[in-house]
Each structure stands twice: as C-alpha cells, then as structure tokens.
Amino acid sequence: xxxxxxxxxxxxxxxDDSALELLSAAxxxxxxxxxxxxxxxxxxxxxxxxxxxxSAYSAVWKIDNEALAYPNAEVVxxxxxxxxxxxxxxxxxxxxxxxxxxxxxxxxxxxxxxADLVDVEDSDGAVLKVIRxxxxxxxxTHVTCxxxxxxxxxxxxxxxxxxxxxxxxxxxxxxxxxxxLSAKRKYIEIxxxxxxxxxxxxxxxxxxxxxxxxxxxxxxxxxxxxxxMGAEVSCSRPIVDAKWLEKxxxxxxxxxxxxxxxYMAMGISGSFQHMGGLKGNPFIVAVNKNPKAPIFxxxxxxxxxxxxxxxxxxTEKIEEL
Amino acid sequence: MEIxxxxxxxxxxxxxxxxxxxxxxxxxxxxxxxSVNEWDNYAVEEAIQIVDKVGGSVxxxxxxxxxxxxxxRREMAMGAEKGILLxxxxxxGSDGKGIATALKAAVEKGSxxxxxxxxxxxxxxxxxGGMLAAMLDYPYASLVNLIEPGDGKLKVGREIEGGNQEINxxxxxxxxxxxxxxxxxxxxxxxxxxxxxSVEIPTLGASDLGLDAGSVGEGAAKVRRVDYFMPExxxxxxxxxxxxxxxxxxxxxxxxxKGGLK
Ligand SMILES: Cc1cc2nc3c(=O)[nH]c(=O)nc-3n(C[C@H](O)[C@H](O)[C@H](O)COP(=O)(O)OP(=O)(O)OC[C@H]3O[C@@H](n4cnc5c(N)ncnc54)[C@H](O)[C@@H]3O)c2cc1C
Ligand SMILES: Cc1cc2nc3c(=O)[nH]c(=O)nc-3n(C[C@H](O)[C@H](O)[C@H](O)COP(=O)(O)OP(=O)(O)OC[C@H]3O[C@@H](n4cnc5c(N)ncnc54)[C@H](O)[C@@H]3O)c2cc1C
Numbered sequence: 001x002x003x004x005x006x007x008x009x010x011x012x013x014x015x016d017d018s019a020l021e022l023l024s025a026a027x028x029x030x031x032x033x034x035x036x037x038x039x040x041x042x043x044x045x046x047x048x049x050x051x052x053x054x055s056a057y058s059a060v061w062k063i064d065n066e067a068l069a070y071p072n073a074e075v076v077x078x079x080x081x082x083x084x085x086x087x088x089x090x091x092x093x094x095x096x097x098x099x100x101x102x103x104x105x106x107x108x109x110x111x112x113x114x115a116d117l118v119d120v121e122d123s124d125g126a127v128l129k130v131i132r133x134x135x136x137x138x139x140x141t142h143v144t145c146x147x148x149x150x151x152x153x154x155x156x157x158x159x160x161x162x163x164x165x166x167x168x169x170x171x172x173x174x175x176x177x178x179x180x181l182s183a184k185r186k187y188i189e190i191x192x193x194x195x196x197x198x199x200x201x202x203x204x205x206x207x208x209x210x211x212x213x214x215x216x217x218x219x220x221x222x223x224x225x226x227x228x229m230g231a232e233v234s235c236s237r238p239i240v241d242a243k244w245l246e247k248x249x250x251x252x253x254x255x256x257x258x259x260x261x262x263y264m265a266m267g268i269s270g271s272f273q274h275m276g277g278l279k280g281n282p283f284i285v286a287v288n289k290n291p292k293a294p295i296f297x298x299x300x301x302x303x304x305x306x307x308x309x310x311x312x313x314x315t316e317k318i319e320e321l
Numbered sequence: 322m323e324i325x326x327x328x329x330x331x332x333x334x335x336x337x338x339x340x341x342x343x344x345x346x347x348x349x350x351x352x353x354x355x356s357v358n359e360w361d362n363y364a365v366e367e368a369i370q371i372v373d374k375v376g377g378s379v380x381x382x383x384x385x386x387x388x389x390x391x392x393x394r395r396e397m398a399m400g401a402e403k404g405i406l407l408x409x410x411x412x413x414g415s416d417g418k419g420i421a422t423a424l425k426a427a428v429e430k431g432s433x434x435x436x437x438x439x440x441x442x443x444x445x446x447x448x449x450g451g452m453l454a455a456m457l458d459y460p461y462a463s464l465v466n467l468i469e470p471g472d473g474k475l476k477v478g479r480e481i482e483g484g485n486q487e488i489n490x491x492x493x494x495x496x497x498x499x500x501x502x503x504x505x506x507x508x509x510x511x512x513x514x515x516x517x518x519s520v521e522i523p524t525l526g527a528s529d530l531g532l533d534a535g536s537v538g539e540g541a542a543k544v545r546r547v548d549y550f551m552p553e554x555x556x557x558x559x560x561x562x563x564x565x566x567x568x569x570x571x572x573x574x575x576x577x578x579k580g581g582l583k
Binding site: 072073074094096099101102103104107108112113115116132134135136138142145146149183185188191204231241243247255256257261262264284291295299303309310314318 | 441444557582
C-alpha cells in the first residue's frame with residue numbers, strides 16, 4: 001500500500017489547526033495505514049513542531065533547510081517531490097497554502113488531485129470515493145479518484161475533528177533528500193491587513209450583509225437595522241470587493257474572525273470561507289430568498305424572505321419597542 | 322506584454338437556484354443563466370490594465386462548447402483583443418488535469434509572457450492554474466491581489482488568511498491565479514458586445530492542438546464525478562413561518578432571549 005503523508009503547516013513553532021484534522025481525514029482515506037507527518041522549515045521551530053507531531057503521528061519526517069524558512073509553495077513542492085515516493089498519498093489543507101501547492105504538486109508527482117474534500121464515502125486502496133461540494137455548497141457530488149498511482153488531496157479545514165494525540169512516533173531527518181530547492185518565485189515579506197476604523201471582532205451582535213443586498217444604495221437599510229439593534233455591521237467578501245463596505249468589516253478566512261453572541265446573516269449564501277470566520281457558536285439568524293441556501297444548514301433560525309423588504313420592516317418593529 | 326487569460330463559462334449562482342436533475346447525474350441546466358466565472362472578470366480586467374500601462378495585448382481562451390463563445394465575446398468587449406475557443410468531443414468529461422492539458426497546448430501555440438486564471442470556479446477546486454503552471458514548468462502564484470510589472474519579473478501580492486498579503490517576486494513567463502477585489506472590473510453593455518460580434522474566434526480541437534485524444538477527456542480522467550446529490554439536512558435551521566408580522570414578532574422574541582437586542 002502506498003505511503004500516506006500529511007503536510008503540517010506551522011508558524012512560530014506551533015502547528016496549524018489542520019495538522020491533526022488531516023490525521024483523522026487520512027484514517028478515513030486509508031484505513032489501517034500508517035500516516036507520516038511531513039514538516040518543512042528551518043531552525044529551532046521545526047524541531048518543536050516535529051516533537052509535537054510525534055505524539056499524534058506514527059512517524060514524522062523533518063525537512064530542514066534554509067530555503068524552507070518561509071513556506072513558499074514553489075520551494076516546498078520541490079522538497080516534497082524530491083523526498084516522497086511518486087505513488088504517495090499526500091494530504092494538504094484546502095486553504096491559501098494548499099491551493100498554492102496542491103494542484104502543481106499533483107502534476108509533478110504525476111498523481112491524481114482531489115480538491116476541497118469534505119468527506120470520505122469509501123476507500124479500497126485503489127479507488128477512493130469522496131464527497132465534494134459545487135456551486136458554493138448548493139450541490140454535493142460523489143467523486144471517485146484513482147489513487148493507485150498516488151494522489152494529492154486537499155482537505156477542507158474544519159470539517160474533520162482533530163485526532164487525539166495518542167502515538168509515540170519517531171522523528172526522521174530527511175533533510176539530506178531535499179535536493180535542489182532553487183525556485184523562480186521568491187518570498188519577500190508579509191504585509192499585515194490594515195486595522196481599519198471599526199473592530200467587528202469585539203461586537204456581541206453583528207448584522208452581516210451579503211451579495212443579496214444587490215446594490216450599494218441598499219446598504220443603508222443594513223446600517224439602520226444595526227443601529228436599531230445596537231449592533232455592528234459586518235459583511236461577506238463580495239461586498240468588500242465591490243467597495244460598498246471597508247475590508248475591516250469582512251467576516252471569513254480572508255477577513256476577520258468574529259465571536260459574537262448573535263449573528264444576523266442577511267443575503268449571505270454560507271460559503272465555507274465565510275463561515276470559517278465565525279467562531280464561538282453564536283446564535284445565527286439567516287434571511288435568504290432561496291430556501292435551499294446552504295446557510296440554512298448551519299443557522300439556528302431561518303427566514304425565507306427578500307431582505308430588501310424584510311430588513312426595513314424588522315427595523316421599524318424594533319424601533320417601536 | 323502578451324497576456325493569456327483563461328476563462329470559464331459557469332452557471333450564475335447569484336441568478337439561479339441550483340437544482341439537481343431527476344437522474345442525479347447533473348444539475349438542471351435548462352433554465353440556467355450562464356455567465357463568466359466571477360474570478361475571471363477580475364483576471365481580464367487586470368490583464369487589460371497591465372497592457373494599458375506597458376503595452377502588448379490580451380487574449381482570452383476557454384475550453385468549452387459552441388455556447389462558450391459568448392463568454393469570450395463578453396471578455397473581448399471588455400478589451401481583450403483575441404479569443405480562442407478550445408472545443409472537441411474528446412474534451413468531454415475532463416477532470417481539472419484534462420482542462421489544464423488542453424490549455425497548455427494552447428499556450429504552446431502562442432507566445433505569452435503572462436498567463437492568468439481565476440482563483441477558482443464553480444467547482445470550487447482552485448486547481449487549473451497551478452496544474453497549468455506545473456505542466457509548463459512556469460513559476461506560479463495563487464490568489465494574487467497585487468501585480469507590479471518589473472524587468473523580466475513581477476512583484477505580486479497573494480492574499481492569505483486574515484486578509485494579510487504575502488509579497489513575492491516571480492520571474493516571467495509565469496502563471497498567476499487572480500483573486501477577486503484586485504481591481505474593479507469594467508462594465509460591459511450590450512453595445513460593447515455587439516461591437517465584437519463579428520470578430521473571428523478560431524476554434525481548435527484536439528488534433529489542431531497536437532493532443533492525443535487519450536490525454537484529455539473522460540478516458541484520461543483520474544477524478545470522476547459519479548453523481549450529484551443533496552444530503553439529509555440533519556436539523557438545519559428552524560424556519561420561521563407565518564405572515565411577515567408573525568415572523569418578525571417571533572424573531573424579536575428570540576433575539577431578546579439571545580441578547581441580540583440592546
Ligand atoms: C481563498 C478565498 C478566500 C475567501 N475568503 C472569504 C472571506 O473571508 N469571506 C467571505 O465572505 N467570502 C470569502 N470568499 C468568497 C466565498 O467563496 C464566496 O464567494 C462568498 O462568501 C459569497 O458571498 P455571499 O454569500 O455574499 O454571496 P453569494 O454566494 O452570491 O450569496 C448571495 C445570497 O443572497 C441570496 N439573495 C439574493 N438576493 C436576495 C434578496 N433580495 N433577499 C434575500 N436573499 C437574497 C441568494 O439566494 C444567495 O444565497 C473567499 C474565496 C476564496 C477563494
Ligand atoms: C458535464 C460535465 C461533466 C464533468 N465531469 C467531470 C468529471 O467526471 N470529473 C471531473 O473531475 N470534473 C468533471 N467536470 C468538471 C470540469 O472538468 C471542470 O471544468 C474542471 O474540473 C475545471 O474546472 P474547475 O471549476 O475545477 O476550475 P478551477 O480550477 O476551480 O478554476 C480556476 C480557473 O481555471 C480556469 N479554468 C477552469 N476551467 C476552465 C475552462 N474550461 N476553460 C478555460 N479556463 C478554465 C479559469 O481561469 C478559472 O477561473 C465536468 C464538467 C461538466 C460540465
């Protein structure tokens with residue numbers, strides 16, 4: 001059976017949340033297989049991460065190199081291609097790093113690529129049957145994948161429960177196998193997102209608006225509702241892309257992580273990148289004109305309505321209280 | 322700078338409710354409104370802006386059927402000079418790798434300094450750009466939200482978690498996948514599309530591209546979609562029913578109880 005690897009993202013000596021989620025995904029993808037954690041990096045941090053992973057994974061491969069000090073996907077790809085057997089099964093998180101690395105890695109390893117896996121249906125070692133979503137979660141698909149020649153599998157963050165740390169794996173230094181790590185893309189620096197004038201991360205109540213608001217002029221009704229409720233206004237990404245609200249108000253993986261008590265999702269479909277920014281198990285109210293919108297699967301309370309009509313009426317009633 | 326932008330025709334999810342057909346092998350496509358993948362409009366706009374600054378031209382390419390020509394014309398109305406349609410029965414049932422294989426062949430028939438894809442399309446896979454780059458042995462950067470042309474290279478910003486930006490230097494030729502928000506795509510009206518209605522768009526099939534039919538399509542696909550389904554919804558949201566007034570009264574009670582009203 002092919003070897004199974006999970007790539008461990010880490011920063012400042014701390015493994016990413018995905019590190020142990022990938023282990024539980026791997027156990028469903030290849031039941032009974034030993035799963036090896038691969039940690040790339042440079043210096044003392046990488047040892048800290050390797051030791052932490054050895055308490056969960058049965059083996060840990062460490063690839064230590066100056067060129068890997070920052071996880072530039074082009075460089076990491078070379079290190080993996082040089083170190084892993086071509087028919088390996090490699091798991092990555094489907095986040096901004098996994099999207100950068102996974103597709104190209106599958107080409108260089110001449111193996112199959114499965115993007116954004118949300119569940120595993122069945123696996124017999126040669127054919128893997130998984131569940132994916134299309135159209136931002138509006139439809140689910142069963143997908144089969146021929147993994148006999150290896151595979152790169154990007155796993156959606158947050159859907160597999162983190163595996164308990166219950167192993168005593170050995171750390172194996174594979175640094176000597178890393179080979180040529182020259183790349184035509186060079187990492188320069190990280191520019192932090194601007195702080196902005198509002199801080200939605202501290203708000204207890206958020207009135208959050210999505211593309212369902214349809215027009216910039218309609219944003220006003222959202223501000224009115226928030227004011228009546230004593231809430232702060234937040235939004236989904238398309239509203240920021242259109243420059244109708246500032247970036248500091250965006251909830252999601254590429255925006256802010258918020259922990260309100262109450263979250264009002266108005267005309268938001270509920271994509272995983274949006275929901276990924278919502279923590280602390282808030283009470284979610286969703287208003288959407290599409291009764292099948294994925295947001296209704298995660299909301300506590302739903303209203304099927306046109307927000308352009310519903311919001312002003314709700315505001316008026318609250319103001320009357 | 323010669324720039325090739327890959328675009329995909331997709332159902333417009335803002336306009337449609339997606340329904341699964343009775344056989345469960347596809348979505349109901351009859352009444353769907355199609356448009357250009359949202360991300361691809363940003364890619365075309367960025368290409369046009371770069372060419373406006375440094376000269377060159379923009380070509381748009383898609384793998385699709387006859388109906389995909391309309392998305393090429395739409396992007397040409399934005400300002401792309403040329404369009405190329407890659408269409409062949411042999412491409413049907415392609416997985417992401419099959420699509421990238423066809424695009425690679427098209428890239429090799431031209432001479433491009435820079436290739437754009439969208440960050441992701443309707444499958445949410447975010448795969449074609451990275452595959453194409455690896456096949457061409459070009460460097461790649463995904464989720465790009467800043468591009469500054471330099472001499473033989475570019476400074477690019479990638480949008481990463483938390484909206485932080487990872488700055489890289491990348492050598493040309495390269496492939497970049499473009500993230501929304503990098504610019505404000507220009508509006509195209511009916512008139513603009515009419516203007517390019519008669520521009521010739523060449524259609525290339527597998528043999529024109531020098532592709533062995535076995536390297537694309539269903540036969541080559543290691544990843545296969547078996548069916549579409551909707552899972553058992555579990556509990557889901559409690560849907561408030563009744564007149565709007567009744568719904569609002571119930572909602573206000575709930576909000577009070579949960580601390581949503583101050
Ligand atoms: C790497 C990456 C990072 C991303 N990060 C983020 C992020 O941080 N945050 C984020 O939000 N997104 C993010 N996205 C984008 C994400 O994938 C979705 O595209 C986005 O969340 C969709 O926003 P939406 O729900 O407002 O729009 P849509 O998905 O278009 O949904 C609009 C909803 O409004 C409903 N609607 C329409 N009109 C009305 C009406 N009149 N009344 C009531 N309902 C109506 C529709 O039925 C639909 O459900 C990211 C994407 C990528 C690739
Ligand atoms: C009827 C039908 C059957 C299908 N069967 C299968 C199947 O069995 N197995 C399977 O894996 N997939 C199947 N697909 C999916 C199809 O092959 C996808 O187009 C492919 O996987 C790439 O799209 P994506 O959404 O994954 O692209 P992504 O990688 O998410 O898109 C990113 C970018 O790549 C570029 N791009 C993507 N597609 C194209 C294109 N067609 N032309 C030009 N540029 C493009 C665009 O710039 C886009 O923004 C099927 C599709 C249809 C319509």
